Amino acid sequence: MLIRRYEMPWRVAYEGYSAWAWFAGIAYFSYFAFVEGGPRDLLTGLAVTCAGLCLWRALAASRILKLRAALVGKAMEAIDSARLRKLCSDNNQVFLGFGFEWGPKHAQRVYELSKVNVRDFALARFWLRLFGFNAEAQPDTEIGVSYIHGVEPQEHPIYRPLQNFEGGTCIVGTTQSGKGVCMSILASQAIYRGDVVIILDPKNSERLKNNVIRACADAGREPPLDFHPAFPERGIRLDPMANWQKATELASRIHSILPANTDGAFGAFAWNAANVVFQGMVEIEDRPNLRKLAHFVRSGIEGVLEPLLERFIQAEGPTEWREAVRPLVRAANEGKLRRPSEQASDQLVAYVAYYERELAALKRNQSIDALIAVLRHNRDHYAKITANLLPVLDALTSGTLGKSLAPDPFDPSDRRPIMDLGKVVRGGHVMYIALDSLPDPTVASAIGAIILADLAALSGMRYNLKHQDSRITLFVDEVSNVINRPLIEILNKGAESGLQVVCAMQTFSDLAERLGSADAARMALGNLNNLIAFRSKDLQTQEFISETFGKTYIHDVNVSHGTRFDDHVHEFSASLSKSLSSTREDVVPTEVLVKLPNLQYFASVSGGRLYKGRVPILNRQVAAR
Numbered sequence: 001m002l003i004r005r006y007e008m009p010w011r012v013a014y015e016g017y018s019a020w021a022w023f024a025g026i027a028y029f030s031y032f033a034f035v036e037g038g039p040r041d042l043l044t045g046l047a048v049t050c051a052g053l054c055l056w057r058a059l060a061a062s063r064i065l066k067l068r069a070a071l072v073g074k075a076m077e078a079i080d081s082a083r084l085r086k087l088c089s090d091n092n093q094v095f096l097g098f099g100f101e102w103g104p105k106h107a108q109r110v111y112e113l114s115k116v117n118v119r120d121f122a123l124a125r126f127w128l129r130l131f132g133f134n135a136e137a138q139p140d141t142e143i144g145v146s147y148i149h150g151v152e153p154q155e156h157p158i159y160r161p162l163q164n165f166e167g168g169t170c171i172v173g174t175t176q177s178g179k180g181v182c183m184s185i186l187a188s189q190a191i192y193r194g195d196v197v198i199i200l201d202p203k204n205s206e207r208l209k210n211n212v213i214r215a216c217a218d219a220g221r222e223p224p225l226d227f228h229p230a231f232p233e234r235g236i237r238l239d240p241m242a243n244w245q246k247a248t249e250l251a252s253r254i255h256s257i258l259p260a261n262t263d264g265a266f267g268a269f270a271w272n273a274a275n276v277v278f279q280g281m282v283e284i285e286d287r288p289n290l291r292k293l294a295h296f297v298r299s300g301i302e303g304v305l306e307p308l309l310e311r312f313i314q315a316e317g318p319t320e321w322r323e324a325v326r327p328l329v330r331a332a333n334e335g336k337l338r339r340p341s342e343q344a345s346d347q348l349v350a351y352v353a354y355y356e357r358e359l360a361a362l363k364r365n366q367s368i369d370a371l372i373a374v375l376r377h378n379r380d381h382y383a384k385i386t387a388n389l390l391p392v393l394d395a396l397t398s399g400t401l402g403k404s405l406a407p408d409p410f411d412p413s414d415r416r417p418i419m420d421l422g423k424v425v426r427g428g429h430v431m432y433i434a435l436d437s438l439p440d441p442t443v444a445s446a447i448g449a450i451i452l453a454d455l456a457a458l459s460g461m462r463y464n465l466k467h468q469d470s471r472i473t474l475f476v477d478e479v480s481n482v483i484n485r486p487l488i489e490i491l492n493k494g495a496e497s498g499l500q501v502v503c504a505m506q507t508f509s510d511l512a513e514r515l516g517s518a519d520a521a522r523m524a525l526g527n528l529n530n531l532i533a534f535r536s537k538d539l540q541t542q543e544f545i546s547e548t549f550g551k552t553y554i555h556d557v558n559v560s561h562g563t564r565f566d567d568h569v570h571e572f573s574a575s576l577s578k579s580l581s582s583t584r585e586d587v588v589p590t591e592v593l594v595k596l597p598n599l600q601y602f603a604s605v606s607g608g609r610l611y612k613g614r615v616p617i618l619n620r621q622v623a624a625r
Contacts, residue, residue, distance in 0.1 A: 026051050070150040225432065298393075328350035542594070
């Protein structure tokens with residue numbers, strides 16, 4: 001097996017001593033050649049030879065000293081939007097910050113540094129200034145160790161083709177490690193490219209939002225559409241039930257916001273309860289929304305069934321159907337007809353009787369049959385089987401939030417614009433959705449889940465209709481708060497409809513708890529082709545990152561020596577042996593991940609290309625329009 005040359009840069013630069021010795025040789029031979037009058041040709045040749053050897057050894061010493069000087073790392077860097085736009089001038093490339101491609105030699109250097117005290121190899125400021133590392137050195141006050149980024153003295157802007165990010169990107173890291181700054185950089189680039197940008201932010205980060213506003217201003221785009229549950233009066237109204245092709249999609253959308261631990265049977269009941277209501281509303285041409293669904297599930301489906309039966313009987317029954325129904329209405333009033341529910345009116349009881357006696361045998365209607373079955377269901381039992389549905393609907397439709405998520409276009413007192421994801425995409429907008437999860441995580445999770453379900457439906461429509469002209473870039477911060485089956489479907493298939501996803505999370509354990517198991521979390525993360533890992537303290541997260549980055553061979557030199565004295569005087573022997581062994585280790589050790597400074601990351605992109613980088617902070621000033 002071919003083994004590359006072993007390198008140990010963390011040592012004294014002994015080559016410098018050799019360079020000084022050869023420099024002394026230059027001075028010695030030059031002196032005798034030009035001062036003492038020695039044989040000039042010979043002495044000049046020797047001086048030139050010494051000069052070459054001096055340069056060779058000086059360059060070797062300089063390389064060691066430069067590597068040691070780079071161990072001071074890089075301080076956090078701030079850039080303005082003008083520089084960011086210059087760095088992102090090519091819309092077919094994604095700018096990931098500054099850094100270098102991480103390879104086996106860098107892994108070897110990190111492993112070697114784990115054997116020594118890094119401070120022993122710190123250089124004086126003279127050497128730092130000489131090699132250009134003094135001004136941007138990482139101060140001791142910053143979090144993390146500096147040498148991780150310093151194992152490579154040369155860094156450059158990191159770019160990868162935009163098409164490499166179609167498979168989704170996961171940003172992982174502990175709190176305040178740099179995820180938000182990274183999302184600001186990526187979101188700004190998406191805005192500059194002209195993408196439709198949708199941002200789900202559970203905590204309403206002021207820094208991220210200001211950067212999005214500034215990017216829109218710099219790109220000459222309209223300010224982002226704003227939705228915030230705690231401040232509904234200042235934003236937009238957003239209808240998450242507007243985009244659908246089949247009524248069953250709306251029922252599935254409601255099912256996706258149920259708690260993750262909902263039993264399968266109760267989940268099926270909840271889906272069916274929503275489906276029968278939506279099917280009936282579609283047939284009577286009443287636009288479905290969350291508030292109407294909550295009303296019909298809580299109060300009964302009589303308000304849907306009665307107009308549906310009247311419409312059906314009028315369309316399918318004889319011309320004199322009203323005369324035929326009047327005796328049934330009187331019979332219902334007199335109690336001669338079985339009343340399926342206390343809320344059912346005499347007219348509804350008569351319609352049900354007429355439908356079943358006169359029309360059902362000739363032409364049945366599936367929606368009517370399902371609604372009648374619900375109407376006759378035991379009211380108490382029906383309330384029990386829909387117990388998981390009503391709390392979620394109440395949370396989404398109570399107070400001003402209900403007016404925001406189930407907008408009434410005929411309300412003259414509410415002048416806020418009504419938007420849905422279809423309008424957002426067709427209009428090429430940027431939309432910032434704050435979920436306000438800190439004071440109310442349950443409602444925040446439900447809002448995020450139903451918006452993602454709506455986006456999944458829109459993605460399916462775009463795929464079916466081949467309408468993929470505009471690229472949609474979705475950013476989901478704290479993805480463990482909102483992840484559901486529709487988001488997993490988006491990650492799995494969304495790229496085919498022109499939808500790119502960037503998700504951020506803190507730990508693998510958060511995702512596993514949300515989805516119910518570590519296997520489910522790995523399945524979800526398996527749909528994300530790219531991984532950007534900031535500092536991580538969670539062991540499971542570190543193991544997941546290391547598994548993603550892979551392994552490499554690390555070489556280790558073992559030196560042994562011995563001496564032996566015989567009984568006879570002057571008989572002495574000594575031995576010295578060196579051996580080079582290799583072991584397969586993580587290309588990024590797990591213990592390194594917990595020591596990363598803020599805003600520094602390891603990234604696996606483009607099918608395994610591994611980078612060590614750092615992201616700059618965008619200035620916080622928001623450009624005025």
